[in-house]
Every structure is written in C-alpha cells, then in structure tokens.
Amino acid sequence: MRGATEDHPLIRWALVGITIGFVVLFLLLPLLTVFSAALEKGIGAAWEALGDPDALSSIKLTFITALIAVPLNTVFGVAAAWAVSKYDFRGKSLLTSFIDLPFSVSPVISGLIYVLIFGLQGWLGPWLREHDIKIIFALPGIVLATMFVTFPFVARELIPLMTDQGRDEEEAAMSLGASGLKTFFRVTLPSIKWGLLYGVLLCNARAMGEFGAVSVVSGHIRGQTNTMPLHVEVLYNDYQFVAAFAVASVLAFLALVTLTLKSFLEWRYADEIAAVHRH
Amino acid sequence: MAALTLGGSWKRKNALPGFGLSLGFTLFYLSVVVLIPLAALIIRPWELGVDGFIKAVTEPRVLAALKLSFGAAAIAAVVNTFFGLLVAWALTRYRFPGHRLVDALVDLPFALPTSVAGIALCTLYAQNGWIGELLVPLNIKVAYTPLGVVVALIFIGLPFVVRTLQPVLADLGRDPEEAAATLGAGRFQAFRRVVLPALAPALVTGGALAFARAVGEYGSVIFIAGNLPMKSEIAPLLIIIKLEQFDYAGAAAIGVVMLAASFLILLALNVLQVWTAGRR
Numbered sequence: 001m002r003g004a005t006e007d008h009p010l011i012r013w014a015l016v017g018i019t020i021g022f023v024v025l026f027l028l029l030p031l032l033t034v035f036s037a038a039l040e041k042g043i044g045a046a047w048e049a050l051g052d053p054d055a056l057s058s059i060k061l062t063f064i065t066a067l068i069a070v071p072l073n074t075v076f077g078v079a080a081a082w083a084v085s086k087y088d089f090r091g092k093s094l095l096t097s098f099i100d101l102p103f104s105v106s107p108v109i110s111g112l113i114y115v116l117i118f119g120l121q122g123w124l125g126p127w128l129r130e131h132d133i134k135i136i137f138a139l140p141g142i143v144l145a146t147m148f149v150t151f152p153f154v155a156r157e158l159i160p161l162m163t164d165q166g167r168d169e170e171e172a173a174m175s176l177g178a179s180g181l182k183t184f185f186r187v188t189l190p191s192i193k194w195g196l197l198y199g200v201l202l203c204n205a206r207a208m209g210e211f212g213a214v215s216v217v218s219g220h221i222r223g224q225t226n227t228m229p230l231h232v233e234v235l236y237n238d239y240q241f242v243a244a245f246a247v248a249s250v251l252a253f254l255a256l257v258t259l260t261l262k263s264f265l266e267w268r269y270a271d272e273i274a275a276v277h278r279h
Numbered sequence: 280m281a282a283l284t285l286g287g288s289w290k291r292k293n294a295l296p297g298f299g300l301s302l303g304f305t306l307f308y309l310s311v312v313v314l315i316p317l318a319a320l321i322i323r324p325w326e327l328g329v330d331g332f333i334k335a336v337t338e339p340r341v342l343a344a345l346k347l348s349f350g351a352a353a354i355a356a357v358v359n360t361f362f363g364l365l366v367a368w369a370l371t372r373y374r375f376p377g378h379r380l381v382d383a384l385v386d387l388p389f390a391l392p393t394s395v396a397g398i399a400l401c402t403l404y405a406q407n408g409w410i411g412e413l414l415v416p417l418n419i420k421v422a423y424t425p426l427g428v429v430v431a432l433i434f435i436g437l438p439f440v441v442r443t444l445q446p447v448l449a450d451l452g453r454d455p456e457e458a459a460a461t462l463g464a465g466r467f468q469a470f471r472r473v474v475l476p477a478l479a480p481a482l483v484t485g486g487a488l489a490f491a492r493a494v495g496e497y498g499s500v501i502f503i504a505g506n507l508p509m510k511s512e513i514a515p516l517l518i519i520i521k522l523e524q525f526d527y528a529g530a531a532a533i534g535v536v537m538l539a540a541s542f543l544i545l546l547a548l549n550v551l552q553v554w555t556a557g558r559r
Contacts, residue, residue: 005453007466012373019369020381022362026434027384029409030399031391037402076308083301095305101313104541106495107393108515109534112522113316116323121527123319147312170295180296202389209392212497216519229394229498236398236502245402248395255390262390263383 034252038245049235049243050250054223058231058247064139065214065227066207069146074200077154082188085162086170096159102151111145111216137219142227145213150203157199161192161273194269198262205258209251320538323531335532340508341517345536347425348514352493355432360486363440364478370441371448385441388434393498400431401502423505428513431499436489443485444478451477480555484548491544495537 007015038046049055080099084092102110117123118135128135135141169191173183189196211229218225220234228251235244265273324332335341369375370382388396404411404421411422421427455477459469497515504511514533521530 005456005460007372011466015365015369016373016375018362019366020375020377022366023381023384025410026430026437027387029403030396030434031384031387033399033403033409034395037399072308076305079301080305080309082297083305086295087298087302089298089302095309098309098314101317104491104545105317106497106515106534106537106541108497108518109320109495109538112518112530112534113320115522116319116527116531117316119522119527121525144312148316151312167295174294174296183295184297205390209390209395211392211394211397212515215497216522229392232392232394232398233502241402244398248392248398251392251395255387255392255395258390259383259386262386263379 031252034245034248037241038249040245041242045242046246046249049240049246052243054226055231055243055247057223058226058228059250061139061142061226062208062228065143065146066204068143069150069207070200070204073147073150073203074154074196076151077158077199077203078196080155081158081162081192082184084159085165086167099155099159100152102148105148107149107210107212108216110148110213113148114141114144114217136217137221137225139225141217142214142225145217146207146210149210149213150206153203153206154196154199157195157202157273158192161195162188165191191272194265194272198265198273201258201261201265205255208254317538320531320534324528324535327528327532331528332532335529336536340512341514341533343509344512344514344517345533347428347511348494348537349540351425351428351432351513352436352490352496354429355436355493356486356490358429358433359436359440359489360482363437363485363489364444364482366437367441367444367448371445385438388436388438388499393435393496394502396434396499397431397502400427400434400499404430404503422503423507423511425504425511427503427505428500428511431503432493432496435496435499436493439488439492440482440485443488444481447478447481480551483551487544487548491541494540 080095083089084096115122115136118128118141119125120129120136122136135144169187170183173187174180178186208227209229210227211233214227215230215233218227218230220226220230222231222234226234228247232244232248232251235241235247238244324335327335336345366381366385370378370385401422402408404414404427406412406415406420406422408422414421419426421430451474455473456469459473460466464472495515497513500513501516504513504516506512506516514537518530518533521527521533
C-alpha cells in the first residue's frame with residue numbers, strides 16, 4: 001500500500017527520469033565535452049598544450065590574482081562579520097545589502113566600473129598616464145575586478161553564522177581576562193573555522209574562474225595579462241581547440257575539486273556552516 | 280575614517296573590543312572596491328545629457344541587444360523554474376541511484392568558469408557536436424542563434440532555482456499533504472492546492488535570481504551566440520564593443536540600464552519576502 005503522501009511509482013520514475021535526463025543534458029554533457037575535446041588528439045597533445053609558455057604564464061597569473069584577492073576578501077569578510085554580528089548599530093541592514101551588491105552586478109559591468117575610473121579616458125586616466133602607472137590592461141586591474149566579483153563570498157558566509165553564535169562566549173572569555181586578540185583566536189576562530197573555510201573555498205573558485213569582469217580590464221595580452229579563463233577564449237578563437245580544451249579541463253578539474261570539497265563540508269560540518277547556500 | 284570616531288556613540292554598551300577597527304575597515308574597503316566604482320558607473324553616462332543618454336540606450340543596435348538579453352533571460356528563467364522544481368522535488372522526496380551525484384552536479388554552473396562552459400556548450404551544440412548533429416535532421420539550429428543564448432542561460436540559471444527550492448521543500452515536509460489527503464484530496468489536488476501555494480514565493484525568488492543572473496551573463500553565452508549585431512548580440516557584449524571604441528559614456532549608459540533592472544528585481548524580491556513573512 002502506498003502512503004497518502006507517496007507519489008504513484010509511475011510518477012516517481014517519470015520525475016526521476018526527467019531530472020536525470022535534464023541534468024545529464026544540461027550539466028553532465030558540457031562537462032564531459034571539456035575532457036573529451038581535450039583528449040581528442042591523445043593525452044600527449046593535451047599535455048603539450050599545457051606546457052606552452054603562454055599557457056604556463058596564464059596559470060601563474062591566475063594563481064597570483066587569487067593569492068592577492070582571496071586573502072584580502074577573507075580579512076574583509078571576517079572584519080565585516082565581526083562588526084555586523086557582535087554589535088548593534090544604525091544602518092546595519094543597509095551595510096549587509098551593500099556587501100551583497102556585487103552578486104547582482106553583471107560581470108562585464110564589474111570590469112567596466114574600473115575602466116571608467118582608471119582607463120585612458122577614465123577619471124584618473126590622464127593622471128595615471130602622466131605618472132606611468134598601469135592599472136587597466138595590467139595586474140592591478142585584474143586583481144581589482146576579481147576582488148569585486150568575489151567580494152561577498154566570505155562575509156555572507158560568516159555574517160549569519162556569527163550572528164547565530166552571538167557574543168556570550170567572547171564576553172565570557174574577556175571577563176576571565178583574555179585580551180581581545182586572544183579571544184578572537186581562541187574562542188571566535190575555532191567556532192567559525194568551517195564556515196570560514198567554506199567561504200574561502202567558494203571565493204577562491206570564483207577568483208580563479210572569473211571571466212567576464214577580468215576580460216574587460218585585461219586587454220588580452222598573450223603571456224602577460226591572460227588568466228586561464230581568458231587564455232581558453234584566446235585559444236578557442238584561434239581555432240586551437242585541443243589546446244583550449246586542455247587549459248579548460250584544468251579549470252574544470254579545479255571546479256570538480258571545489259564541488260567535492262564543498263559537498264564534503266556540507267555533509268560533515270552541516271551544523272557549523274551557515275544554513276542557507278545559494279552561491 | 281569617520282567611523283572610527285563616530286563608533287563610540289553609535290553602538291550600545293558592549294564589552295567586546297574592535298568595533299571601530301572592524302567597522303572602519305569594512306566601510307573603507309567597501310567604499311574603495313564597490314561603492315566608489317559603482318558611483319563612477321552611475322555618474323558617467325550623464326555627461327551625454329538626458330537626451331544623449333536616452334539616445335544612447337535607444338539606438339537600434341542597443342535596443343536589439345537589450346531585448347535579446349532580457350528576452351532570452353526570461354525564457355530561460357521560465358524553463359528553469361519548471362525543471363528546477365522537478366529537480367528539487369526529485370532530490371528532496373526520492374532516493375535514487377546517482378542521487379548524490381545529481382545533487383552535487385547542480386552546483387556545477389556556480390563552480391565552472393563561464394568561458395569553459397561557453398566553449399563546451401558551443402562545441403556540444405555545433406552542427407558536428409554530440410547534440411548538434413542530432414538536431415540537424417530536425418532542422419533545428421542552436422549554435423550561433425538566439426536559441427543558443429537561451430540554452431547557455433538555462434545552464435547558468437538552473438542552480439538558483441534548485442538551491443532556493445530545496446530547503447523550502449525540506450522544511451515543508453509531508454504534513455500539509457497528509458492533512459490534505461485526510462480531508463479527501465487526491466495527490467494532484469493536494470499538490471496544486473496545498474504544496475504549490477506554499478512553494479510559490481520560493482519559486483518566484485529562484486526564478487527571479489536565475490533571471491537576474493542571466494540578464495548580465497557574458498562568458499557562457501558569447502561563444503554559442505555567434506554575436507551577429509541586431510540578431511544574436513547580447514547587451515554585455517555590446518558594452519565591451521563600446522569600450523573598445525572608447526565610447527565610455529555609451530558603455531556606461533547600457534550598464535546603468537542593466538544595473539537598474541537588477542536592482543528593481545532585488546527590490547521586488549525584498550518586498551515579496553517581507554510580504555510572505557507578514558502572511559505567516
């Protein structure tokens with residue numbers, strides 16, 4: 001006998017079938033295409049493409065960018081979450097909406113805003129040119145655009161988590177004579193570490209994979225201002241498909257590692273990371 | 280750094296240190312990275328004057344691009360709302376082989392760089408691709424047409440709907456349906472009259488988030504779109520083209536229109552949230 005809230009087996013199998021079909025068609029096939037197209041001419045060709053100096057330099061630039069942007073946004077995220085969750089002040093909800101703002105801005109606009117300030121005809125453009133400082137079409141612009149698109153990740157992970165935890169434990173530690181820093185490292189940090197790691201993981205994945213925003217500020221100079229996602233575009237538009245998909249499969253592999261770690265954290269430390277995840 | 284000095288008078292009595300420092304740094308970093316650059320975007324187009332602004336965003340090529348970006352995003356959002364509900368329902372209600380894999384795969388569009396998704400989709404739907412060649416006999420062209428834009432936007436938007444619905448479906452549980460069944464409702468009636476109304480706010484939210492993301496999407500679209508002016512050229516690409524022509528004000532004008540649209544969507548969602556919270 002079926003219970004009153006059980007669906008008819010036929011409906012169940014139809015829904016599961018459609019779900020699997022839809023996921024395979026729209027998600028799994030694109031992923032498989034990346035690896036299959038990379039290996040089309042054998043693993044040797046793909047490997048060779050990764051050893052190309054321009055490819056190597058794009059890998060290096062991607063890591064440098066992430067190494068600057070992610071720690072900065074992490075420090076910001078912790079500071080913002082500390083201020084928002086441990087104190088009461090006016091304008092708090094406005095502040096949290098401002099922090100989430102970059103998520104609702106198109107990647108292209110995220111790059112455009114820095115061109116409007118630092119570009120040749122931007123607000124600071126003439127001054128920067130006089131002093132021979134390059135921001136657009138150079139590393140600083142790439143880092144800024146990456147910082148913008150990954151801005152909310154750590155903060156939005158920590159704010160709900162630390163708000164839930166309140167400030168009783170920190171106050172107890174302080175009343176027992178611990179210093180502010182000691183309280184943070186011994187009391188706060190251990191209780192938010194998994195949530196923090198979760199936020200950093202997502203922040204890093206986006207930092208390494210951002211395309212649109214970086215594309216606007218990079219100038220696509222081969223071997224100099226191409227990150228991996230940009231190098232994929234350049235190679236593809238050059239009809240070097242195996243090379244394009246070889247670099248793409250490194251990025252796809254990174255994405256899979258991220259997803260695996262993310263699923264693991266959600267499964268193992270569900271209670272210690274914030275409840276709602278959308279991004 | 281006004282916050283450092285103002286800090287003391289703002290907060291209520293609180294023994295924890297670091298308020299001025301953490302809020303000061305937060306406001307400083309937020310202003311430098313987000314607020315001032317966004318202000319530059321909002322101010323820039325008005326150097327054209329109001330007439331110039333209107334002219335810049337109503338020139339035929341811009342209008343066609345905006346129409347495509349918003350239209351394709353709307354179609355993709357509707358498709359995603361429907362299939363997202365199916366996927367979320369199957370994932371929360373049933374256990375089936377590959378359940379964990381499907382659940383993890385839903386997040387793929389968040390994790391996969393958009394240029395990688397873009398070249399993969401383009402290859403897949405090109406006339407010699409795995410899916411494209413199946414569509415040739417049916418005379419359906421996806422790659423390099425507006426249909427390709429919709430396909431890419433479905434890819435990018437699906438997780439927003441599924442991830443918004445999943446927690447709501449899990450919270451809802453089976454009690455309301457059981458009550459409906461006790462009162463003599465059939466399965467479909469219980470779904471339509473009890474479950475669907477309870478899910479409606481989450482469905483709208485998920486769909487709107489997918490729509491907002493899709494309107495501004497660039498990387499996954501430009502490869503499969505073909506980028507023919509007036510036909511398959513999306514608004515974000517036109518921004519880049521204007522920038523390359525050093526038409527900063529024109530680029531910013533399109534940006535402002537898109538930004539205004541996504542803020543209106545966010546505002547509407549907030550109103551919806553307040554409204555549904557008040558209804559409970």
